[in-house]
Amino acid sequence: MSEVTLPITADYQAVTQFKVRVLLVDDQLIIVEAVRRMLSDHADIEFHYVTDPAAAIATARQLQPTVILQDLVMPGVDGINLIRAYRDDASLAQVPVIVLSARDNPQLKANSFAVGANDYVVKLPDRLELLARIRYHSAGYISRLQRDEAFRFLRASQKNLADANIELQKLAALDSLTGIANRRRFDEVLRAEWQRGKRDKKPLSLLMCDIDCFKMYNDTFGHLAGDLCLKKVAAVLTEHLMRPADVVARYGGEEFAIVLPDTDERGALLIASACRSHIEQLAIDNPRAPNGVISMSIGLATIVPSHEGTAEGLIAMADKALYRAKHDGRNRIVAGPAGPHNDNQRENR
Numbered sequence: 001m002s003e004v005t006l007p008i009t010a011d012y013q014a015v016t017q018f019k020v021r022v023l024l025v026d027d028q029l030i031i032v033e034a035v036r037r038m039l040s041d042h043a044d045i046e047f048h049y050v051t052d053p054a055a056a057i058a059t060a061r062q063l064q065p066t067v068i069l070q071d072l073v074m075p076g077v078d079g080i081n082l083i084r085a086y087r088d089d090a091s092l093a094q095v096p097v098i099v100l101s102a103r104d105n106p107q108l109k110a111n112s113f114a115v116g117a118n119d120y121v122v123k124l125p126d127r128l129e130l131l132a133r134i135r136y137h138s139a140g141y142i143s144r145l146q147r148d149e150a151f152r153f154l155r156a157s158q159k160n161l162a163d164a165n166i167e168l169q170k171l172a173a174l175d176s177l178t179g180i181a182n183r184r185r186f187d188e189v190l191r192a193e194w195q196r197g198k199r200d201k202k203p204l205s206l207l208m209c210d211i212d213c214f215k216m217y218n219d220t221f222g223h224l225a226g227d228l229c230l231k232k233v234a235a236v237l238t239e240h241l242m243r244p245a246d247v248v249a250r251y252g253g254e255e256f257a258i259v260l261p262d263t264d265e266r267g268a269l270l271i272a273s274a275c276r277s278h279i280e281q282l283a284i285d286n287p288r289a290p291n292g293v294i295s296m297s298i299g300l301a302t303i304v305p306s307h308e309g310t311a312e313g314l315i316a317m318a319d320k321a322l323y324r325a326k327h328d329g330r331n332r333i334v335a336g337p338a339g340p341h342n343d344n345q346r347e348n349r
């Protein structure tokens with residue numbers, strides 16, 4: 001037994017400790033002693049009391065009891081108002097209150113229940129009855145705390161799971177070497193943009209970009225240097241994308257693809273041109289290649305998506321243009337036949 005005097009330093013947590021914790025608020029020490037005796041044989045019940053009713057709220061806040069035994073008539077404080085004050089306090093609003101009253105009066109009982117008391121017994125009740133009431137009200141309150149804790153835990157777990165899923169989805173869409181979109185993401189983006197272009201009747205452009213003579217670079221400097229070169233090229237291509245909907249992806253090996261929604265052939269040619277010349281300006285040595293430096297060939301295709309065409313058809317057109325760029329000597333851009341400027345559109349270098 002302890003009379004509680006503030007501040008309390010112990011860390012009371014009713015949720016994690018499933019002990020019944022009783023706070024008796026009564027100014028009469030004789031009642032305190034009687035209740036203490038009734039509960040003293042029960043190791044699972046913690047008993048605390050406060051004889052100064054003015055300190056009841058602050059004590060209860062710190063102690064977080066599982067049940068409050070509350071006298072009604074005390075000096076300076078109206079017991080009914082005190083019950084009201086528990087109910088108005090966020091941390092005590094649900095704590096069960098058993099009124100321990102000197103009077104067996106129906107009006108007092110009605111008033112007590114009206115302001116939020118959970119029970120009413122006349123002092124001093126039988127020991128067994130008091131124990132039963134304390135246990136009954138505490139058990140209900142502890143279940144409520146456990147349920148709230150379980151909900152909090154569940155909500156936190158669900159949030160963690162959702163965050164992890166978002167992270168996984170991001171990772172699943174990225175190429176692990178370069179950090180740009182991977183082939184899977186490219187397929188999704190192109191499909192979505194094809195549908196959007198079809199709805200909006202807006203041109204969709206695709207650039208297929210392939211590093212020239214990259215095998216020679218690998219053969220000369222090794223695979224690790226090759227990887228570093230791929231990262232630099234990915235960074236350059238990313239730098240030239242201006243709109244949020246533009247996407248650069250690693251299509252595979254040393255090949256990159258750039259999706260340019262709502263972009264006509266002229267606009268796509270400008271971006272392709274900036275990318276090609278920037279990569280040449282990096283001046284990455286590739287001594288066994290005809291240019292002597294790392295360069296890039298780009299095949300460009302533009303189309304207004306329609307029911308007749310397919311996204312795969314657009315890829316085939318850009319691929320064909322890339323093949324011609326390679327065939328015509330590399331380090332150049334060739335626009336595919338479906339663009340407004342038909343056939344053999346080349347960047348003016």
Ligand SMILES: Nc1nc2c(ncn2[C@@H]2O[C@H](COP(=O)(O)OP(=O)(O)OP(=O)(O)O)[C@@H](O)[C@H]2O)c(=O)[nH]1
Binds near residue numbers: 226253254
């Ligand atoms: N370092 C490195 N090399 C790669 C990677 N993926 C593909 N390659 C290499 O890229 C080279 C591509 O060679 P090719 O397909 O013959 O093409 P190329 O040498 O670039 O010649 P052209 O495209 O005709 O200009 C091969 O040596 C591949 O091993 C990669 O992730 N890292």
